[in-house]
Amino acid sequence: MSRKRFLDTECPVARALDQVGDWWSLRIVLQAMYGTRRFVDFQQQLGIAKNILCDRLSRLVEHDVLRKEDVGEHGSRYEYRLTEKGRDLFTVVVALRQWGDKWIPTEFPPLDLRDRENGAPIQAVRVLAGDGRALDVRDVFTQVDERQNTGS
Amino acid sequence: MSRKRFLDTECPVARALDQVGDWWSLRIVLQAMYGTRRFVDFQQQLGIAKNILCDRLSRLVEHDVLRKEDVGEHGSRYEYRLTEKGRDLFTVVVALRQWGDKWIPTEFPPLDLRDRENGAPIQAVRVLAGDGRALDVRDVFTQVDERQNTGS
DNA sequence: TTAATTCGGTTTCAAAATGCAACTCTATTC
DNA sequence: GAATAGAGTTGCATTTTGAAACCGAATTAA
Incomplete structure (x- = not known):
């Protein structure tokens, strides 16, 4: 059987x-x-196989x-660039990065992200209530209404 | 070759x-x-193969x-529960959920998360500067100092 | 008090997915 | 004009995945 996919589930995370x-x-x-844009650069920086990179x-x-x-006059030179949708994964990536820095420390010092405007460190990404309180997983619930809670 | 792992990289995301x-x-x-805690429940709710679930x-x-x-008197009934490290993935999960709701809409209405305190919807997770400005991927840079920027 | 069922797995086996190396086909550079 | 670089394919071996069968202990049902 092929790998399971989760295309049409009600759950946005899936x-x-x-x-x-x-x-x-x-x-x-x-x-x-x-800032990476070229096939070869992705390949070298990630150490990913070319066929897999191609597929991804x-x-x-x-x-x-x-x-x-398509850059370069008549084909054969390309750049892969983030769309707005892709750029919008920034939050996810930063959340993951902060989690990694916090819970999987290494000999390397945490490479922190800084505000380009003034060089100051950014805040930790948090889930906030409407009134600005920081929320934990136990502080929220899902609006499930009459549908049964399958997945999500 | 086995799947590549990224255990000791300088990059916290990896x-x-x-x-x-x-x-x-x-x-x-x-x-x-x-709230799922039992093996069988994970298995049924996710539709994952038992051997894979076991491994994960x-x-x-x-x-x-x-x-x-270990719940139940002498073994054979277990519960899997989040640690603090696990609970701290909440931010990541919420960021992913909001991204999914925004960019991969479906026929289902977005199942929004609400504040248990007052039933109000929560805010969108954002990356914030020290002074509270919302930041985009282009508004930040990484403190890389003298080391070369491999990965991360 | 057996018998059946549930829970939490392990085993087996086929079907993907992955990684690697070699190869291709344009351009561009030496 | 030959060599090299970019962006992929193709073929093949190794891993991972998924499905279903099986297993032993404990719990429930008859």
Whole structure:
């Protein structure tokens, strides 16, 4: 059987993971956020096999996370660039990064992100209530109404 | 060759993805956040094969994202519960959920999360500067200092 | 008090997915 | 004019995944 996909589920997390939840996609998006645009650069920086990279890039383009642009006069040179949808994964990536820094420390010092405006460190990403209180998983519930709570 | 892992990289995102970046782990964590604790329930709610579930649960326990608790008198009934590290993935999950709701809409209405305190919807998760401005991927840079920027 | 069922797995086996190396086909550079 | 680089394919071996069968302990049903 083929790998399970989660295209039409009611659960938005599952739908999101369906598009970027495989082993490589988010890493590719991350590299793109660092400015990588060329096939070879993705390949070298990530150490990913070319056929897999090819497949992932196509999938990301298909899902409108990346856009493939033809640079160079008559074909054969391309750039993969983030779309708005792709750029909007920034929050997810930063949340993951902060989680990694907090819970999987290494010998390396945490490479913190800084505000380009003034060089100051950014805040920790948090889930906030309407009134600005920081919320924990136990402080929220899902509006499930009459439908039964399958997934999501 | 076996699947590439990213255990000791300088990049915290890669380290995070190494622990929860496979096809199932974040889904399991999500279910756990919805209150699922038993093997069979994970299995049925996710539609995951038992051997894979078994493997993923062990990995998550090994990485201290879940804790395996022995309930029932002398073994043979267990519960998998989120640790603090696991609960702290809440931000990541909510960010993903909001991204999914925004960019991959379906016939289902977005199932919004609400504040248990007062039933009000929560805010969109955002990356904020020290002074509270919302930041985009282009508004930040990484403190890379003298080391070369490999990965991260 | 057996018998059936549930829980939490392990085993087996076929079908993907992955990684690697070699190869291709344009351009561009030496 | 030959060599190299970019962006992929193709073929093949290894891993991972998924489905279904099986298993042993404990719990429930008859």
